[in-house]
Amino acid sequence: MTDQVVQRLRSICGDAAVLREPVQLLTYECDALPHLREKPAVVVLPASASEVQQVVQLCSAEGVPFVARGHGTGLSGGALPVPGGVVICLARLNRVLDIDIANKRVTVEPGVTNLEITKQVAPFGYYYAPDPSSQQVCSIGGNVAENSGGAHCLKYGFTVHHVLEAEAVMPDGEIVRIGSSLPDAPGPDLLGVLIGSEGTLAIVTKVVVRILRKPETVQTLLAAYNSTSEAGAAVSEIIAAGIVPAAVEMMDALAIRAAEAAVHPNFPPADTVLIVELDGPAAEVRELFATVEAICRRTGSTVVEVAQNDEQRMRIWRGRKAAFAAMGRVSPNYYVQDGVVPRTKLPEVLGRIRALSERSGLGIGNVFHAGDGNLHPLICYDERIPGQSALAEEVAGEILQYCVDAGGSITGEHGVGADKKDYMPRMFSADDLDVMQQLRDAVDPQRLCNPGKVLPTPRLCGEVPGPYREHPVEKAGLAERF
Amino acid sequence: MLIDCLRPGTVADRVDGEVPPQVAEPDSPQAFADALKHASGERLPTVIRGGGTKLTWGRPPAAVDLVVSTTKLNRLIAHRHGDLTATVQAGMTLRDLNAALNAERQWLPIDHAFDEATIGGIVATNDAGPSRHRNGTPRDLVIGITLALTDGRLVKAGGTVVKNVAGYDLGKLVSGSHGTLAGIVDVTFKLVPVPQSSATLVVWYADSTRLARDAAALDASQIEPAAFDIRVEDGERPYQLKLRIATSPAARDAQIAAARALISGDGAVLTDVAERATWAAQLDTMSEGDATVRFGWLPARLPPVLTLLEEMRSVDGVGVTFTGRVLGAGVARLTGEVAALAAAIGRLRGSADVGNVVLLRGSHDLKERVDVWGPGQASDRVARAVKKTLDPMGILNAGRGPI
Numbered sequence: 089m090t091d092q093v094v095q096r097l098r099s100i101c102g103d104a105a106v107l108r109e110p111v112q113l114l115t116y117e118c119d120a121l122p123h124l125r126e127k128p129a130v131v132v133l134p135a136s137a138s139e140v141q142q143v144v145q146l147c148s149a150e151g152v153p154f155v156a157r158g159h160g161t162g163l164s165g166g167a168l169p170v171p172g173g174v175v176i177c178l179a180r181l182n183r184v185l186d187i188d189i190a191n192k193r194v195t196v197e198p199g200v201t202n203l204e205i206t207k208q209v210a211p212f213g214y215y216y217a218p219d220p221s222s223q224q225v226c227s228i229g230g231n232v233a234e235n236s237g238g239a240h241c242l243k244y245g246f247t248v249h250h251v252l253e254a255e256a257v258m259p260d261g262e263i264v265r266i267g268s269s270l271p272d273a274p275g276p277d278l279l280g281v282l283i284g285s286e287g288t289l290a291i292v293t294k295v296v297v298r299i300l301r302k303p304e305t306v307q308t309l310l311a312a313y314n315s316t317s318e319a320g321a322a323v324s325e326i327i328a329a330g331i332v333p334a335a336v337e338m339m340d341a342l343a344i345r346a347a348e349a350a351v352h353p354n355f356p357p358a359d360t361v362l363i364v365e366l367d368g369p370a371a372e373v374r375e376l377f378a379t380v381e382a383i384c385r386r387t388g389s390t391v392v393e394v395a396q397n398d399e400q401r402m403r404i405w406r407g408r409k410a411a412f413a414a415m416g417r418v419s420p421n422y423y424v425q426d427g428v429v430p431r432t433k434l435p436e437v438l439g440r441i442r443a444l445s446e447r448s449g450l451g452i453g454n455v456f457h458a459g460d461g462n463l464h465p466l467i468c469y470d471e472r473i474p475g476q477s478a479l480a481e482e483v484a485g486e487i488l489q490y491c492v493d494a495g496g497s498i499t500g501e502h503g504v505g506a507d508k509k510d511y512m513p514r515m516f517s518a519d520d521l522d523v524m525q526q527l528r529d530a531v532d533p534q535r536l537c538n539p540g541k542v543l544p545t546p547r548l549c550g551e552v553p554g555p556y557r558e559h560p561v562e563k564a565g566l567a568e569r570f
Numbered sequence: 571m572l573i574d575c576l577r578p579g580t581v582a583d584r585v586d587g588e589v590p591p592q593v594a595e596p597d598s599p600q601a602f603a604d605a606l607k608h609a610s611g612e613r614l615p616t617v618i619r620g621g622g623t624k625l626t627w628g629r630p631p632a633a634v635d636l637v638v639s640t641t642k643l644n645r646l647i648a649h650r651h652g653d654l655t656a657t658v659q660a661g662m663t664l665r666d667l668n669a670a671l672n673a674e675r676q677w678l679p680i681d682h683a684f685d686e687a688t689i690g691g692i693v694a695t696n697d698a699g700p701s702r703h704r705n706g707t708p709r710d711l712v713i714g715i716t717l718a719l720t721d722g723r724l725v726k727a728g729g730t731v732v733k734n735v736a737g738y739d740l741g742k743l744v745s746g747s748h749g750t751l752a753g754i755v756d757v758t759f760k761l762v763p764v765p766q767s768s769a770t771l772v773v774w775y776a777d778s779t780r781l782a783r784d785a786a787a788l789d790a791s792q793i794e795p796a797a798f799d800i801r802v803e804d805g806e807r808p809y810q811l812k813l814r815i816a817t818s819p820a821a822r823d824a825q826i827a828a829a830r831a832l833i834s835g836d837g838a839v840l841t842d843v844a845e846r847a848t849w850a851a852q853l854d855t856m857s858e859g860d861a862t863v864r865f866g867w868l869p870a871r872l873p874p875v876l877t878l879l880e881e882m883r884s885v886d887g888v889g890v891t892f893t894g895r896v897l898g899a900g901v902a903r904l905t906g907e908v909a910a911l912a913a914a915i916g917r918l919r920g921s922a923d924v925g926n927v928v929l930l931r932g933s934h935d936l937k938e939r940v941d942v943w944g945p946g947q948a949s950d951r952v953a954r955a956v957k958k959t960l961d962p963m964g965i966l967n968a969g970r971g972p973i
Binding site for chain 1: 650651652653654655675696706709710717719723724725726727729730731732733734735736737738739740742743744745746747750751762763764765766786790791792793794817818820821823824825828864865866867868869870871895897898899924925926928943944947948949950951952953955956958959960972973
C-alpha cells in the first residue's frame with residue numbers, strides 16, 4: 089500500500105484511527121478462529137458511516153481490498169484480513185440511535201453488541217430475540233454478516249427474521265438503504281441476501297431491528313439420560329406432539345464433564361443431558377410443560393430437574409453456554425466444529441462421530457442445538473503431540489462430510505468464511521457456486537469486498553469470471569436490459 | 571433451439587389482458603430451464619405462470635411472447651414430518667400442499683387468498699395474510715430453493731435443514747421478485763404443527779380511536795396471538811378487531827379471557843365454522859372491486875392510517891374495504907372512477923404515515939395514471955445489477971415487475 093493511500097486514510101479517519109504498527113495490527117490478524125492469521129496493511133477505525141463510505145470509496149478507486157470487522161468473535165475467519173488490504177473495524181460505530189418501544193423497533197450502529205439491545209429495552213419489558221452464545225461481546229454488524237442464531241432460534245428464527253432495514257456502504261462506496269422498517273417493501277429481498285453474506289456484499293452502517301415482548305413465563309428442565317439416542321427420541325416425541333420449544337439443547341458426557349470442571353452447574357451424572365425450555369403465556373407453558381416432562385420420563389430419563397426459579401434456570405444455561413470454553417479444562421486444545429443434520433438423523437450421525445472418535449483416538453465432546461439439528465462437536469487434541477493438530481482438522485472435516493451425507497449443512501451458524509470455503513463443493517454443484525459468484529460480481533465487480541471468503545477458489549467452472557459485460561447485441565442498440 | 575413443450579396460447583392464458591402466442595408447459599425441471607434458455611436466446615418477453623391468480627399484478631404488459639407455465643411441476647417431493655420440513659414443486663397449489671401436510675398435523679403457515687395460488691407464485695410475490703403475525707411471510711419460511719435460470723442451468727441454494735448459513739440465500743433473493751430474476755422450480759419450507767385448538771375474539775367499533783387504543787393495549791400485552799387483524803368496511807360499526815389464539819385448549823381459553831379484560835368494547839368469541847369464515851373474509855380485499863392497494867405503516871401510526879382511509883372515502887369519493895395486520899401491513903379494496911382512485915392512491919403516497927404503497931390490481935387506465943410500484947429507492951440499482959446478471963436479455967416479466 090502506498091504512503092499516499094495511508095495519508096488519505098489518515099485524513100478521512102484521523103491519525104489516531106489509522107493503525108500501522110505491527111504490534112497494533114496483531115489484534116486484527118485473526119478473529120475467534122486463531123489458526124487462520126493474516127497481517128493487514130492497515131487497520132482503520134472510522135467513527136461514522138460517512139467515514140466508512142470515504143474509506144470504501146478510496147479502496148475502490150485504488151483497487152485495495154477491504155475487510156469489515158466487528159468485535160472479532162466470528163468462528164470461521166470471516167474477518168480474516170487480506171494481505172496488503174485494509175481492515176475496517178466498526179467498533180467505534182457503537183451508538184444506539186433510536187429506541188421506539190411503541191413500534192417495537194430499535195436502530196443501532198453496527199458496533200453495538202447484541203446484548204446491549206436487550207439491556208436497553210428490558211426496562212420496558214422487551215428483548216432482542218437472536219442470542220448467540222457470544223452475545224455479550226459480539227456486534228450487531230457481525231450478526232448481520234453471519235445471520236447469527238443462538239439457542240432460541242428453533243422458535244424465534246435468526247438475525248434475518250429480526251432485522252427490518254439496513255443502511256449499507258456498497259463496494260463502490262455508495263450508501264444505500266436496503267429493506268424497510270415498514271412491511272412489504274416491493275421487489276427482491278436484497279436485505280435477506282445481504283444478511284448472512286459474511287461481509288462480502290456490503291458493509292452495514294446502520295441496522296433497524298424489531299424487538300419482542302418478553303414472554304409471560306419461561307420454564308426450563310434438564311433431563312439426564314443414559315444415551316444420546318434416548319435423549320434424541322425425547323426430542324422427536326416433543327416435536328411430534330406439536331410443541332415448538334423455545335430451546336432444546338443436548339450435551340454429551342465429555343461436554344458435561346468439561347462444564348462441571350469449569351462452572352460447576354451441578355448437572356446430574358449422565359451420559360447425556362437434555363435441556364428443554366418453553367416460553368409464552370403462563371397457561372400454555374404450564375399445559376405443554378407437563379407434556380414435555382412426561383415425554384422425558386417415558387423415554388427413559390433417569391433424572392428430571394425442573395428449574396424452580398430464575399437462579400436455577402441460569403445455572404442450567406451457565407453449564408450449557410460455558411461448554412465451549414470449558415473444553416480447555418479437559419483438553420489442551422480443541423477444535424469447535426459447526427454442522428447441521430436433519431433432526432431425525434441425529435442418532436445416526438452421532439453414532440458415526442463416536443466411531444470416528446474411537447478410530448482417531450481423539451476425544452470428541454458434543455454440544456448441540458438438538459431442536460434444529462445443529463451440532464457442535466468439540467474435537468480434543470494436544471498440539472504438542474506431533475501430527476495431532478492436522479489429525480484434529482481432518483476429523484473435523486470428516487464430521488462435515490457426515491452432515492452433508494445426512495442431507496444437512498456444513499455450517500448452521502458460524503459461517504463459511506475462510507475456514508470452510510473449500511467444503512462448499514460438497515454441498516453445492518459447480519453451477520450453484522458459479523451463480524453465487526455471479527451474484528457477488530454483480531454487486532462487487534472489482535472483487536474488493538472481503539475477498540477469499542465464502543466461495544471456493546480457484547473457480548470450479550469453465551466460465552469466464554468477472555463482472556457483467558455488455559452484450560454485442562446491446563452494443564449495437566438492438567436490445568436493452570431492464 | 572427448439573423446445574418440445576409448446577402449445578398455442580388461448581384466452582385462458584391471458585396475462586393482464588394480453589394473450590400470449592405460445593405457452594410452454596415443461597414437465598421436468600430441466601425442460602423449465604430449457605424453455606427459459608430458449609426464450610432468452612430468442613429474446614422473447616416471458617411471463618412465468620403458476621395458478622394465474624396474480625397475473626394482473628404489476629404494470630400492464632407491453633408484449634408477452636411466451637408464457638411458461640409450472641402447471642405440470644406440481645408434486646410434493648418430500649414431507650419430512652419428523653424434521654418439520656417439506657420440499658414441493660412450484661406448480662403445486664398451496665391448498666393441495668396443506669391438504670397433504672395435514673396428514674401429519676402440520677402445515678405451511680401461509681394463508682391463500684386464491685384457491686389456485688401455487689407455491690411458486692406465492693414465493694415470487696411474497697404474498698402473506700393474517701398468519702404472518704406469528705409465522706412471517708413466505709420468505710421467512712423458505713429454507714431451500716431450486717431455480718431455473720435464463721441460461722438453461724438449474725441451480726440450488728439453501729438446503730433441507732432449518733438452520734443453515736452456507737452460501738448466498740437465493741431463496742430470499744427471488745422472494746418478492748415477481749418472476750423477474752429466475753424460474754422457481756421447487757422450494758423447501760420449514761413447517762409448523764397444526765395448533766391443537768383455536769378461537770377468535772372479534773370486537774366491533776363505531777369509532778376508530780377506540781379500536782386503535784384496544785389494538786395497542788393488546789399488542790403491548792403478553793398475549794401471543796396467531797393472527798391479529800383489523801377490518802374496516804361500510805356500516806354502523808365499521809371497525810373490527812380480530813384476535814386469533816391458537817394453542818392448547820386450556821391456554822386458548824385463558825388467553826381469550828385475558829384479551830377480553832383488556833378491550834373497551836364488547837366482543838364475540840368465534841370457533842369452528844364461524845371462525846374460519848371471519849378469517850376467510852380477511853382475504854377478500856385481494857380480489858374484486860376496481861383496485862387493490864397494499865401498503866405498510868409503523869404499528870403506532872394506526873390512528874392516522876385509519877383517518878387516511880376515512881378521507882379516501884369522504885374526500886376522494888372512493889369505496890374502501892380494508893383488511894390489515896396490527897403489525898402494520900394492509901390491503902385496501904377500492905371502488906370508484908379512475909380519477910377518484912388515482913386521487914385516493916395519491917393521498918396514500920403523499921402521507922408520511924404510510925409507505926411501500928403498491929397498486930396490485932387495477933384497470934390499465936388506472937395503471938397509466940398511477941405508478942404501480944411507487945418511487946424506487948437507492949438500492950434499486952443493486953437489484954438491477956443482479957437482474958442484469960441473471961436475466962441479461964431482460965426477458966423475465968419484462969417491464970411489468972418491480973425491477
